[in-house]
Amino acid sequence: MWVRWVTPIFVLLIGLQGNAEGFVTFSPSLALSERYNDNFFFTEVEDFRESDFTTMVGPQLTLAADDRNWNLSARYEGSLELNLRHPEENQYGQTLAMNLHLPFASEQVRRLDLRITESIAYVPELPAFSFGSSSSALPREANQGIQVGRTNTFRNRAGINLGYTWTPLFSTALSYAHLINRYQGGTLEDYFVHEGGLSGIYQTSRRMQWTVSYFTSVTDYEKADSIAVHRFDLGDLYHIDPTSTMNVGTGVAVTPGGETHWTVSAGLGKTGPSGSLSFQYNRGIGTGGGVTTTATLSQNLVAQVTQVLGRSASVSLRLGYGINDALSGPPIKITTQEIGAGIEMNLLSWLRGGVNYSYLNQQTEGGATDQDARRNLVMVTLTATAFPLRMMQ
Numbered sequence: 001m002w003v004r005w006v007t008p009i010f011v012l013l014i015g016l017q018g019n020a021e022g023f024v025t026f027s028p029s030l031a032l033s034e035r036y037n038d039n040f041f042f043t044e045v046e047d048f049r050e051s052d053f054t055t056m057v058g059p060q061l062t063l064a065a066d067d068r069n070w071n072l073s074a075r076y077e078g079s080l081e082l083n084l085r086h087p088e089e090n091q092y093g094q095t096l097a098m099n100l101h102l103p104f105a106s107e108q109v110r111r112l113d114l115r116i117t118e119s120i121a122y123v124p125e126l127p128a129f130s131f132g133s134s135s136s137a138l139p140r141e142a143n144q145g146i147q148v149g150r151t152n153t154f155r156n157r158a159g160i161n162l163g164y165t166w167t168p169l170f171s172t173a174l175s176y177a178h179l180i181n182r183y184q185g186g187t188l189e190d191y192f193v194h195e196g197g198l199s200g201i202y203q204t205s206r207r208m209q210w211t212v213s214y215f216t217s218v219t220d221y222e223k224a225d226s227i228a229v230h231r232f233d234l235g236d237l238y239h240i241d242p243t244s245t246m247n248v249g250t251g252v253a254v255t256p257g258g259e260t261h262w263t264v265s266a267g268l269g270k271t272g273p274s275g276s277l278s279f280q281y282n283r284g285i286g287t288g289g290g291v292t293t294t295a296t297l298s299q300n301l302v303a304q305v306t307q308v309l310g311r312s313a314s315v316s317l318r319l320g321y322g323i324n325d326a327l328s329g330p331p332i333k334i335t336t337q338e339i340g341a342g343i344e345m346n347l348l349s350w351l352r353g354g355v356n357y358s359y360l361n362q363q364t365e366g367g368a369t370d371q372d373a374r375r376n377l378v379m380v381t382l383t384a385t386a387f388p389l390r391m392m393q
Contacts, residue, residue, distance in 0.1 A: 126141060298324050341356070360377070
């Protein structure tokens with residue numbers, strides 16, 4: 001499966017190599033982790049909770065290309081799981097994320113900007129929340145604030161964005177994205193999402209820009225009717241200073257039956273030599289995350305603080321909070337909270353170590369009975385990183 005997706009990247013590199021005026025950098029690393037999970041299958045019945053110790057080992061490969069005509073960033077992560085108490089669950093999970101920017105498009109049509117994104121994951125379970133990583137700017141796949149039990153998940157998210165700059169202050173973008181989400185075993189709901197839209201960006205000042213957008217999406221469930229959603233949004237991005245940004249947005253989403261729901265987004269970000277801070281809240285229409293075959297009113301809050309301790313160590317705190325309410329069908333409400341902390345340190349010039357802990361609690365109201373699931377997870381990780389290799393120049 002992975003050859004089918006990885007091969008086009010290298011075909012692209014080879015095809016453009018003759019005209020290359022930049023470079024391609026390849027950064028390999030190998031990660032080894034020991035993990036303890038006190039609710040391995042994330043069951044909601046206390047008497048059936050099972051713990052396990054897991055050894056995880058796998059490569060982390062980063063590719064960065066910078067050329068006059070194209071820019072590419074790609075990251076592959078693989079992880080072989082070896083479970084002490086549940087060897088039948090041993091498997092190899094992997095993810096691949098790619099961002100491709102094609103500046104040469106503006107040479108064919110002046111002021112045109114073309115970007116392509118791809119994210120593929122085959123993992124034993126998707127995390128409920130996506131927390132930032134200092135090792136990669138590529139997004140991490142998550143399950144919109146819903147933690148499901150251990151189930152092999154295949155997810156493919158592809159998108160294309162076509163932008164056009166009309167004036168130095170005003171630009172527009174036409175975009176399309178396609179999402180495939182499949183769960184193995186039949187206990188969760190597979191779904192497919194098509195989303196397209198048009199947005200306009202106006203730079204009101206050096207620090208502030210406004211965005212107005214319209215998006216429409218269609219979610220196809222394998223066991224239920226398709227659901228269409230229309231969304232109108234107005235947002236503002238403000239650069240407080242060179243290292244700090246703030247975003248605020250609001251709008252409306254129209255769901256089947258003509259129901260209208262307010263959408264909200266608000267965030268704050270800061271990076272600096274002493275650490276980083278990120279905070280993002282979103283209220284919108286979700287897919288149900290495999291739990292339901294209906295749209296949900298989804299609210300998610302994700303926050304992370306990282307503090308640098310001297311030259312060789314840093315500590316982090318993480319918070320995730322999500323609420324998903326089914327908008328039709330049987331009433332169901334899923335509330336998820338996750339709190340985590342960790343420390344990372346440079347042990348050698350090529351070796352980095354870390355210890356992380358997280359606590360996750362999820363309440364499900366509706367269906368046959370109200371349910372409550374909890375999980376504690378502790379992970380110790382060593383990562384060996386080789387010096388970056390320049391592949392061509």
